[in-house]
Amino acid sequence: MKRLLAAQLQQIQTEGGWSSRHPLVYLLLVWRLAGLGWRWLTARWALRGAPQLGKLVFAKGRLQVQLRGALHVGERVRFWSTIVPTQLRVYRGATLVIGDDCFINGSLLVAHQSITIGRGVYLAPMAQIADSYAFGMATASVAASTAPICIGDQAWIATRAIILPGVSVGRGAVVGVGAVVDTDVPDYAVVAGVPAKIIRFLEDQARDATAGLAEKITAQ
Incomplete structure (x- = not known):
């Protein structure tokens, strides 16, 4: 919470060019905290059936949740719906982490079986991650076409990218816009295309630039 308050205060000062003693700074801080409080309540209500829900989880816009299995959400997670709603569907017997x-x-x-999203992952608008080719179909059909998905820490999944069943995306990997990923992606690889192919690997400097960006966003 202290980190969140400090980040909000610094952002207000930077945007307005004001010192910490300016009276408008704390007025705007109260206004922003009220907005964050509403987003916290929105997340708590939408995710009320989750067996694990971490601290400082916020939802902006409409978060659509269909929860019949187990949903585990860590701390400082943001669910935004700025273009289209974020949708979480966890079917009976499945786990989404x-x-x-x-x-x-x-x-x-x-999630029909298991989806694991690592720490500091960024998922862009209209990205799709589904561990089954049979969305909401009969149990027998689902079982024949289901395989777990794992997204590594600090991976980036771009707009309209699709992660297919059984795929593992490595740590720090970047999946390009509109890519369809049907095979595993190594750590720090950049993939694009249909089906997705490795374009290159991130150099150390690029890794440092992208690492922790999701954490910086969630700290605001």
Whole structure:
């Protein structure tokens, strides 16, 4: 909470060019905290059936949750719906795990068996992650086409990218816009295309630049 307050205060001062003694600074801080309080309540209500829900989880816009299985959400997770609603569907017997400091904005996650999202992962609008080819179909059909998905820490999944069943995306990997990923992605690889192919690997400097960006967003 202290980190969140400090980040909000610093952002207000930076945007307005004011010192910490300016009277408007604390008025705007109260206004922002009221907004964060509403987003906290929105997240708590939408995720009320989750067996694990971490601290400082916020939801902006409409968060659509269909929960029949187990949903585990870490701390400082943001569910934004700025373009399209973020949708979480966890079917009976399935598990969806979302690690700390993730930023999910208008993405679709459908778990029939198991989806694990690591720490500090960024999911862009209209990205889709589904561990089954049979969305909401009969149990027998689902079982024949289901395989767990794992997204590594600090991975980035771009707009309209699709992660297919059985895929593991490595730590710090970047999945390009509109890519369809049907095979595992190594750590720090950049993939794009249909089906997705490795374009290159991030150099150390690029890794440092992208590492922790989701955490920085969730700290605001």
